[in-house]
Amino acid sequence: MGPKRQRIMDQGSSYYSVPPGSSYMYNPPPLPPHDSPYVGQHPPSLPVVRLRGLPFDCSEVEIADFMQGLDVVDVLLVHKKGKFTGEAYCVLGYPLQVDYALQRNRHNIGKRYVEVFRSGKMEYYRAISNEVSDSRGGSGGGGGGGGSVRPRAKSSPREKSSEEGKDLEEHTGVLRLRGLPFSATKADIKDFFKDFSLSENSIHLTANSEGRATGEAFVEFLNAHDSEAAMAKDRMKIGSRYIELFASSLEELEDAVSRGGLLDNKQSEGQDAAVTENTSVLRMRGLPYSVIKEDIKKFFEDFVLSDESIHFRVNAEGRPTGEGFVEFRGPEDAKAALAKDRMKLGSRYIELFPSSLEELSEALSGVVH
Numbered sequence: 270m271g272p273k274r275q276r277i278m279d280q281g282s283s284y285y286s287v288p289p290g291s292s293y294m295y296n297p298p299p300l301p302p303h304d305s306p307y308v309g310q311h312p313p314s315l316p317v318v319r320l321r322g323l324p325f326d327c328s329e330v331e332i333a334d335f336m337q338g339l340d341v342v343d344v345l346l347v348h349k350k351g352k353f354t355g356e357a358y359c360v361l362g363y364p365l366q367v368d369y370a371l372q373r374n375r376h377n378i379g380k381r382y383v384e385v386f387r388s389g390k391m392e393y394y395r396a397i398s399n400e401v402s403d404s405r406g407g408s409g410g411g412g413g414g415g416g417s418v419r420p421r422a423k424s425s426p427r428e429k430s431s432e433e434g435k436d437l438e439e440h441t442g443v444l445r446l447r448g449l450p451f452s453a454t455k456a457d458i459k460d461f462f463k464d465f466s467l468s469e470n471s472i473h474l475t476a477n478s479e480g481r482a483t484g485e486a487f488v489e490f491l492n493a494h495d496s497e498a499a500m501a502k503d504r505m506k507i508g509s510r511y512i513e514l515f516a517s518s519l520e521e522l523e524d525a526v527s528r529g530g531l532l533d534n535k536q537s538e539g540q541d542a543a544v545t546e547n548t549s550v551l552r553m554r555g556l557p558y559s560v561i562k563e564d565i566k567k568f569f570e571d572f573v574l575s576d577e578s579i580h581f582r583v584n585a586e587g588r589p590t591g592e593g594f595v596e597f598r599g600p601e602d603a604k605a606a607l608a609k610d611r612m613k614l615g616s617r618y619i620e621l622f623p624s625s626l627e628e629l630s631e632a633l634s635g636v637v638h
Contacts, residue, residue, distance in 0.1 A: 316364040317388045317392075320335075345357060345360075440497040441518045442495070443516075444517055446458070448511060470632075475531060499514070523558060549597045551595050555591055555619050572597060578597070579593065580594045594628075607621055
């Protein structure tokens with residue numbers, strides 16, 4: 270049986286603090302007020318959050334510091350095959366503190382921003398069980414014991430490099446690129462990934478709130494297998510810059526767009542005046558993933574549209590990409606509708622691009638609903 274893992278908190282006032290007699294790294298929180306809603310009652314559901322995107326040399330103490338001001342009862346670092354995955358669970362003293370913990374979402378530990386999600390008792394217990402199983406598999410031993418006894422993985426996360434950690438990240442078909450030259454174009458990224466089938470519509474260069482390049486981009490591959498294979502390009506160069514690659518997701522892409530937006534690459538996408546004058550098709554970018562055709566009709570409420578004239582693009586896994594196509598009655602309507610460019614649909618700024626029936630047909634062949 271491995272050594273008992275140290276808990277973060279001393280005995281305290283919450284329902285979830287640990288019993289006396291353990292080794293502690295933090296002072297106990299103050300006693301709750303006499304009118305606390307939990308005094309004299311059965312404890313509510315376990316207040317636990319899941320953290321993702323942690324540095325691969327992250328420690329329990331750093332996570333407790335990240336949650337400064339909250340009563341951190343326990344931190345569970347998640348391992349797979351003895352290696353830290355960049356995820357952790359954090360048990361808090363009171364259920365109300367979960368909402369405060371969620372406000373730390375996208376805050377940084379070191380140079381990495383950390384995602385914080387609401388979790389639950391069963392997910393947390395399942396992670397504990399997996400840790401025990403992983404430790405047994407890695408060391409050939411390990412015991413049972415109570416819920417507070419968890420064998421530690423053979424190696425400390427501090428011994429793992431970030432490059433090793435990347436191998437454990439889950440691939441969804443999306444990669445995030447960091448360290449791009451600010452002058453990088455979609456053509457540069459297509460050339461960088463020339464061994465893979467990419468369209469310019471699958472490459473998203475992010476912008477800050479002032480519309481300037483951030484040096485980051487997201488690339489949607491045909492499938493998770495391609496994105497995992499593309500990780501072989503990690504730390505290779507575009508121009509004189511080493512490019513870092515990270516497994517990402519459509520949710521992270523959407524969040525990046527909502528925080529700053531995308532660079533306006535209409536010229537690089539081959540949209541010229543002739544197309545603007547003669548097309549009756551517009552492409553929409555930046556749509557909420559929950560958008561429905563009625564939302565599009567309301568967005569273009571000054572124009573006559575049918576359900577059959579609205580098309581949403583999805584990826585190879587059937588998930589929405591945030592893009593859509595709209596067929597108007599004629600080029601005059603399409604040109605007039607461009608006045609809606611960068612107006613909001615819900616909380617999202619929508620970008621509009623003159624398109625064509627050919628581009629629409631190509632998108633339809635990739636499955637559109």
